[in-house]
Amino acid sequence: MHPRDLSDHSPYVPGRGVEEVARERGLDPDDLIKLSSNENPHGPSPAAVEAIREHADRVHQYPKSSHTDLTVKLAEKWNVEPEQVWVSPGADGSIDYLSRAAISPGDAVLVPNPGFAYYAMSARYHHGDVAEYELDPTDGFAQDAETVLEAYGSERIVYVTSPHNPTGATMSLSAIETLADATAPETLVVVDEAYGEFAEIDSAIPLVDERDDVAVLRTFSKAYGLAGLRIGYSVVPESWGEAYARVNTPFAANELACRAALAALDDEAHVAESVETARWAREYITDELDAPTVDSAGNFVLARVGDAERVADAAQERGVIIRDCTSFGLPEHIRISTGTRTETPEAVETLNEILAELDLGVRA
Template structure:
């Protein structure tokens, strides 16, 4: 017996964890600085940790009420109807729901290159095809409507990432609107805002709802996550915001109880802890400014909680830094073999990372 043909399916390459690297190098995990996965260096909010402990007594019950409560809170935050919030097991799960809802076999999606591998992976899982548009290093990885529309050919879903991973660039709402306006009426423009809390650019949710001078659109959806600014990456919790006319499709495509009771209760508490999110954003802004000013190499201006740095050989630099106790992301898997991505850590972590990377670069 064989699986179906998976030869065209990409493999998602996650950044190595501290324990993995420590075992490989015979080091103490506590002596490592892990800045390879864009995680929150401040951890989850105290309120979320309390909610996790309290939710332990509920894990024998399916998370119906916890799910309902969190969806209602998210909807209230964005001034949406609850049906427009598609809660999922991480942002990846929300991408899968959108693929299930929109892709017939053979339908195509348009994704950024470089970019998040799971856009294409999700499409292929659902028997779709993948095409790409380029973000060019020589143009500072600028994202524009022209870059998308010049290669658009009727794809069912167009993916935008704002801020973009791994470059940190953003998409103006005017460009999102133009892309939606100039693509077919049955094309959905998905704006992935996993790092949205770190950017000054307004959320594309304004286009979904038609607020603050923007017309409401039925062809724009937005992806959000609790993994980054809220510090809940290990609980896998995310959601999509979709147009109201077809929001009811969620009941037909979602995985039953995909978001756990613990995740939902933690998410609800984290959503209410604005102070923790503000401290997280302030920390990230300081760190990325420090990285951009102090690294002895070219960096790309970022609005995420990470900075992309140009080096001669990403694999060699990442391995050398790792041997010195600092883990950064080799971006070869993104198609950028001359770049490393450095996540924003605490002040101590960021300063150590800069010191080690400059030492490696000088060598």
């Protein structure tokens, strides 16, 4: 007995963690700077931590009330109906819910390359096919409607990531409208705004209330610092609302995650500090790193260093964990998450020393 043929499925490759690098390199975890997974260097909101403590003795109960409360609060935040908010275990969970709701065997999705691997993974799990549109590195990985439409073939779902991972590029609201207008009525344009808080552009969520062919993904993993709790959501057209009960994994968003998210939503100061630090750090990296970078609206910067594997390996040896972007199909690029005002200069200094020593022929 064997599982079905999964040879078309590429595993998701996460950024390396502090503990595994420390064990492998024989380093003290406290001496490492982790800038590989686009996490919030300020950690979670203190209010979220307190909410976890306060509700820890209730984890024997299913999260019915907290899930409902979070749904209502998010609906109020975005001025939509509660039925339009699909709370999920991370934004990844919402990707699965939309796949379940939209994809029949043989349907296809259109995804960016490079891009987040889980769009394609989820489609294939649900017996769908995958097509790609290419983002051009010579054009700064610019995202526009024309680039997507050139590859479009009436796919059931079209994914747009804004800000895009790993490049940090955005797609304007007008371009998203153009894309949605130009695609077939049965195509759902899904805008992944996991890094939306860091960008100085408008969210696409208002479009969801105006039309039935746009949905938006959001998460508490980044600006809110709750990555370890796996809590996110999507905002879907009102006509899609009733599908949630048919595709939602029962009680998938756990009690402590929902309670922490509720508290984090109220801690606007923590989000503001996180966003401000990320914007400062990405500007610092862009200005000070001795390698060409891509304009980013996220909490990370993509840099072309010539040989990502060698640079990332050398950085780990010196206590700085960054993302080798070979798994994104970008073997010459590294992605550097924004750190604190102390971590970021230290990491950039280390990387500059490595770039000088390796002399890979790349200069900013």
